[in-house]
Amino acid sequence: MRTLALYLAAGAAYVVLGVIWPSLLLSWVEGTAFLLLCVWILPAALRRLR
Amino acid sequence: MSWAAHDLEPYAIQRHLGGKVAIVPLLIGSYSPDMFSKWFVYGIDVLGIELKADDPVQFHRGWPGVGFTHSLAFGLVVAALILLLTRSRVWSLSFLLGHWAHALTDVGDTIGTMLAFPFSTETFGLGAWAYAGQTDRLTDAGAYFSGLGFVWDGVWILYGLLSWRILTRDYFRETIVPADPVWRWIGRWLPEAALLALYRASFFYGTTRWVAWLIWAHLLNDYPFDLSWGGPDWVEAAYD
Numbered sequence: 001m002r003t004l005a006l007y008l009a010a011g012a013a014y015v016v017l018g019v020i021w022p023s024l025l026l027s028w029v030e031g032t033a034f035l036l037l038c039v040w041i042l043p044a045a046l047r048r049l050r
Numbered sequence: 051m052s053w054a055a056h057d058l059e060p061y062a063i064q065r066h067l068g069g070k071v072a073i074v075p076l077l078i079g080s081y082s083p084d085m086f087s088k089w090f091v092y093g094i095d096v097l098g099i100e101l102k103a104d105d106p107v108q109f110h111r112g113w114p115g116v117g118f119t120h121s122l123a124f125g126l127v128v129a130a131l132i133l134l135l136t137r138s139r140v141w142s143l144s145f146l147l148g149h150w151a152h153a154l155t156d157v158g159d160t161i162g163t164m165l166a167f168p169f170s171t172e173t174f175g176l177g178a179w180a181y182a183g184q185t186d187r188l189t190d191a192g193a194y195f196s197g198l199g200f201v202w203d204g205v206w207i208l209y210g211l212l213s214w215r216i217l218t219r220d221y222f223r224e225t226i227v228p229a230d231p232v233w234r235w236i237g238r239w240l241p242e243a244a245l246l247a248l249y250r251a252s253f254f255y256g257t258t259r260w261v262a263w264l265i266w267a268h269l270l271n272d273y274p275f276d277l278s279w280g281g282p283d284w285v286e287a288a289y290d
Contacts, residue, residue, distance in 0.1 A: 003219075007250070011258045018262035019270060022188065025262055028057075028081075031255040032248070040244045 003039070010038035051183055052155050053194050053263065056080045057256025058206035059151040064226075065213045071144040072230035075132070077252050079148025082128065083119040083156075092187045106184040107288040111161045113171045120156055121167035125149035140229060158202060160280055160287045173290045177280045178202070180287030192273035193285035195263045201277065207257050222249055 014034055018025040025031075060076035091110045093102025103109035111117040118124050125146050133142035156163045162175020179199035182190045194200060215221055219242075226249060227233045237245055267273045276282035 007254070011254060011261075014254075014258045015262040015265065018259060019266045022191070022263075022266055025259040025266075026187065028252070028255055031259070032251040035251050035254050036244060036247050039247050040241070044241075044243070 006039050006043065007035075010035055013038065051084075051159060051181060051190075051194070052199060052203060053191065054200075054203035054256040054260040055155050055206050056084075056152050057252040058203070058210050059155065060148050061210050061213065061216060061253055062206065063147050063151065065216045067147075069225050069229040070140070071147065072140050072232070073144075073226055073249060074230060074232055075141045075144035076148040079125065079129075079145035079150075080152050082145070082149055083124075083152045087116045087119065091183050092190070107161060107181065110183055111156075111163060111173060111181075111290075113164060113167065117164045117171075117173070118167045120153045120163035120165075122150060122153060122165050123167060123169075125153065155202075159199070160289050162290060175290060177289075180280060180282060180285050181289075182285045182287060184288050185285065189285065191263050192267045192271060193282055193287075195267040196273045196275050196284075197281040198277055198279070200260065200264065203256070203260050207260060210253055210257070217250055217253060219246060222246055 014024075014031065017034075024034075057077075057080075060073060060080050063076055064071060064073050087110060090101065090103050091106045093100050093106075095101075103115075105112075105115075108117075109115040111120060128149065129142045129146035132145050133139065136142070153163050153165060157165070157174050158176050158178045159181040160175060160177045160179070161181040162173040162177075164171055165174045166172065179197040179202070180193050182193040185193070210217075216225075222245070233245060233249075236248070240248075268275070274282065274284060276284065280287060
């Protein structure tokens with residue numbers, strides 16, 4: 001459930017940013033990098049800080 | 051052209067064929083017809099110089115042009131090359147299915163695709179939604195997300211959501227990883243959370259940008275909906 005929430009939050013953030021800057025929506029690489037950042041890199045960094 | 055179907059169709063194929071296909075070549079196949087040409091259709095600016103096809107429609111879907119990338123034969127040739135190079139039937143078949151899904155989906159617009167090339171340069175098109183790639187990228191987005199194109203994408207999103215089990219960790223471990231050694235190879239450097247994100251990335255990308263473009267087109271801008279066949283009428287659609 002925590003993972004699902006993480007993906008939903010990442011999706012919501014990507015939609016908001018994409019609506020503001022549509023060019024973000026044009027690149028698969030940027031979209032994938034954004035997802036990796038939200039569901040892997042940031043949570044791993046936060047775990048390490050704790 | 052389609053804006054999200056090419057991201058989502060590979061997951062539908064995956065759901066039906068399970069371990070007989072691999073998601074990475076499915077996705078590569080699905081993206082391959084436009085992979086190296088789309089930028090030249092819309093045009094890009096390099097140091098103040100605009101690089102753009104003189105006739106974007108002819109370039110993208112026609113001959114002479116790179117329209118042959120949307121033919122069934124092109125998928126077969128590349129799939130055969132993949133088989134020769136990798137000796138992997140799974141990779142070859144997956145690429146082929148992904149490629150054919152793309153070529154057949156693009157039949158939905160007002161230009162269509164040269165499915166029978168090199169035997170014929172005739173394009174097969176249903177004309178359900180307007181092809182507007184000859185305009186700029188944002189106008190094309192506004193048009194696509196106002197006509198039947200976005201409805202077609204929505205069908206795949208709905209289908210994907212109903213097939214949510216293929217996005218789970220268990221399915222990834224039991225079906226996706228055993229079908230393709232690439233995942234174990236990447237797994238030498240990345241943890242499972244990253245592999246799962248990569249596996250789900252195209253589904254995430256297709257779904258979220260479908261939502262975002264709809265909001266952008268209709269809440270931030272005033273592109274009118276027109277779900278008539280071949281619409282929207284307000285954009286100058288290209289026809290073959």
